[in-house]
Amino acid sequence: MKLGGLLKSLAPTIASAAGGPMAGMAVRMAAQKLGVPDATANEIEDIIEREPEKAVLLKEADTEFKDRIKEMEIDLESFKSELEDRKHARETFKNDWTPKVFGILALLLYGAYVLTVTIMPHDQNDETIISLVLGQLSGILGTMAAFWFSGSSTK
Numbered sequence: 001m002k003l004g005g006l007l008k009s010l011a012p013t014i015a016s017a018a019g020g021p022m023a024g025m026a027v028r029m030a031a032q033k034l035g036v037p038d039a040t041a042n043e044i045e046d047i048i049e050r051e052p053e054k055a056v057l058l059k060e061a062d063t064e065f066k067d068r069i070k071e072m073e074i075d076l077e078s079f080k081s082e083l084e085d086r087k088h089a090r091e092t093f094k095n096d097w098t099p100k101v102f103g104i105l106a107l108l109l110y111g112a113y114v115l116t117v118t119i120m121p122h123d124q125n126d127e128t129i130i131s132l133v134l135g136q137l138s139g140i141l142g143t144m145a146a147f148w149f150s151g152s153s154t155k
Contacts, residue, residue, distance in 0.1 A: 010048065010055050011062035013069070026065050033061035086147065103144045110137045 014026040031039035093099050
């Protein structure tokens with residue numbers, strides 16, 4: 001029997017992934033379903049030829065792989081919509097001074113706070129409060145940097 005012939009008839013989704021970027025994931029899912037996690041496509045076909053009753057497991061693996069692909073497409077679509085939303089927000093605020101002033105103010109306050117904590121004597125510093133404030137300011141700066149500089153820029 002030609003390689004892939006059995007897979008194509010029993011698990012068309014897995015067989016169609018062979019040779020593409022999803023091949024490893026497809027074969028791994030089929031192999032795990034059959035109870036031989038390190039099997040190759042050839043070995044999977046050999047197992048099915050020797051034990052035809054395992055064809056049901058292979059069909060189940062094909063269905064699971066198809067479902068996984070659909071989940072990944074949904075994730076990709078949500079990522080695309082998030083990216084478009086971010087581009088729209090950048091476009092909306094590109095001429096507004098408020099986010100820019102807020103960003104510069106947050107950066108200056110962060111620097112001033114770090115400088116103040118650094119030059120103060122150690123016994124006057126409450127490390128919990130310092131960590132809390134630095135964490136909050138770092139989060140604000142990280143969010144602003146992600147908004148203005150991550151993903152794709154609007155040109």
